[in-house]
Amino acid sequence: MLRIAVPNKGSLSGPAAEMLHEAGYRQRRESKELRIVDPANEVEFFYLRPRDIAIYVSSGRLDIGITGRDLLIDSGAKAEEILPLGFARSTFHYATKPGTAGGVADLNGMTVATSYEGIVAGHLADHGIDASVVHLDGAVETAIELGVAEVIADVVETGTSLRNAGLTVIGEPIMKSEAVVVRRVGADGEEPKVQQFLRRLQGVLVARTYVMMDYDCRVDQLEKAVALTPGLESPTVSPLHNEGWVAVRAMVPAKDAQRIMDDLYDIGARAILTTAIHACRL
Ligand SMILES: Nc1ncnc2c1ncn2[C@@H]1O[C@H](COP(=O)(O)OP(=O)(O)OP(=O)(O)O)[C@@H](O)[C@H]1O
Ligand SMILES: O=P(O)(O)OC[C@H]1O[C@H](OP(=O)(O)OP(=O)(O)O)[C@H](O)[C@@H]1O
Ligand SMILES: [Mg+2]
Numbered sequence: 001m002l003r004i005a006v007p008n009k010g011s012l013s014g015p016a017a018e019m020l021h022e023a024g025y026r027q028r029r030e031s032k033e034l035r036i037v038d039p040a041n042e043v044e045f046f047y048l049r050p051r052d053i054a055i056y057v058s059s060g061r062l063d064i065g066i067t068g069r070d071l072l073i074d075s076g077a078k079a080e081e082i083l084p085l086g087f088a089r090s091t092f093h094y095a096t097k098p099g100t101a102g103g104v105a106d107l108n109g110m111t112v113a114t115s116y117e118g119i120v121a122g123h124l125a126d127h128g129i130d131a132s133v134v135h136l137d138g139a140v141e142t143a144i145e146l147g148v149a150e151v152i153a154d155v156v157e158t159g160t161s162l163r164n165a166g167l168t169v170i171g172e173p174i175m176k177s178e179a180v181v182v183r184r185v186g187a188d189g190e191e192p193k194v195q196q197f198l199r200r201l202q203g204v205l206v207a208r209t210y211v212m213m214d215y216d217c218r219v220d221q222l223e224k225a226v227a228l229t230p231g232l233e234s235p236t237v238s239p240l241h242n243e244g245w246v247a248v249r250a251m252v253p254a255k256d257a258q259r260i261m262d263d264l265y266d267i268g269a270r271a272i273l274t275t276a277i278h279a280c281r282l
Contacts, residue, residue: 001042002193005056005065008034008047012179015087016066020045022207023200024279042193054079057182064194070155070177074118078185083198085179086205090155092119092177093169095141095162100150103171107131113140113149120153123174141165199281207277210251215264215272219244224267226250228260232282251277 006020007013008031017027026038028047035046048056051074053065058077069081070092094104094112101107104127113134114120120133131151136143140152141161153174156162162169181201183194210232217225226235231250238247252260252274261272 001037001044002064002197003044003046003062004197005046005048005053005062005067007050007053007066010050011088011090012050012066012068016085016179019085019087019201019204022204022279025200043197051075054182058184060184060187063183063187063191064197065182066179067182068177069180070116070119070175072180072182073122073175074116076118079182080185081180082183082189083181083201085181085201086208088177088179090157090177092116092153092174093156094151094153094171094174095156095167095169096151097144097166098168101170104129106170107151110151111149112151112153113143114153115140116153116155119174123153141167202282203280206280206282209254210277211254211257211274212249212277213252213257213260213272213274214247214249215269216240216245216247217264217267217269219246221267221269222246222248225264225269228263228267 007016021027025041025043026036027045028036033047035044037044046062050067051071053067054072054075054077056062057065058079066085068088070090072079072081094107101110107124107129108131111132111134112120113136115136115138117133117135124131134149140154142165143149143152144167145165152167156169181198213229222237225248229235229248229250229252235248235250240247257274261274264272
């Protein structure tokens with residue numbers, strides 16, 4: 001049975017459960033459940049604190065986990081990212097009150113508050129900066145106002161929390177994060193059950209980002225039309241009862257669908273339809 005760690009709380013938890021559900025796995029019904037078995041798929045899910053997941057996976061007791069790239073790196077655990085999942089996207093930054101510092105080079109002798117000590121200590125060391133790091137569990141934006149630190153290093157998504165605290169980011173982003181699937185470093189990458197799990201999640205990612213497009217076009221416009229909708233392998237072209245016309249079917253990126261429909265219409269294609277893809281294996 002494959003043993004998988006899933007975030008039990010926070011920004012990662014809801015979207016991770018939703019993705020697993022879309023991939024056909026049974027998920028817990030209520031948030032107090034700490035482990036469930038999905039016998040049909042021979043998988044056991046463990047609901048753990050996102051911060052702890054890389055540590056469990058690196059110990060080898062769990063085969064795979066879903067966590068944040070930033071949490072993985074912060075943990076220092078011997079686990080590695082094997083599939084990015086595209087949700088819980090964030091950037092990790094230093095921030096201060098305006099006028100305190102302009103970049104990482106100015107942080108010598110200062111105190112930095114953060115929930116991500118591993119990332120921050122590593123980043124400061126890489127830049128040869130001698131600063132102290134204070135660990136706080138959360139709401140670190142308030143640390144400057146309350147005099148615990150001159151600088152914070154934290155996750156920024158919309159920037160609202162920083163603005164509300166009167167802080168601005170300084171320097172380059174320390175890192176960009178998103179939810180990722182992790183495995184123990186040195187684990188057997190070919191294990192069929194793990195490969196099947198990854199294919200299912202990849203299927204969800206593709207189904208979320210592509211739509212199926214169908215249209216009819218004149219044979220003499222087919223090359224132009226196919227250039228607009230090359231598909232993943234190659235589009236399907238079928239004859240129509242009306243001579244001189246064909247039906248074309250191809251997957252297209254969902255974000256480009258409306259523009260492609262306009263362009264197809266302009267070259268004479270008609271009956272242009274898009275439909276959602278619910279699941280796929282490529
Ligand atoms: N506002 C946010 N938007 C997007 N991703 C976020 C946000 N806050 C945290 N994350 C990401 O979520 C992961 C952190 O998950 P975690 O559950 O520890 O924190 P949280 O979502 O802030 O929840 P908590 O309320 O427990 O602090 C990290 O990968 C982080 O980059
Ligand atoms: O840029 P924003 O969209 O404002 O998002 C970033 C904020 O979200 C997270 O905090 P969370 O609400 O999880 O509280 P926490 O600080 O207690 O973790 C993070 O730690 C930032 O404070
Ligand atoms: Mg948080």
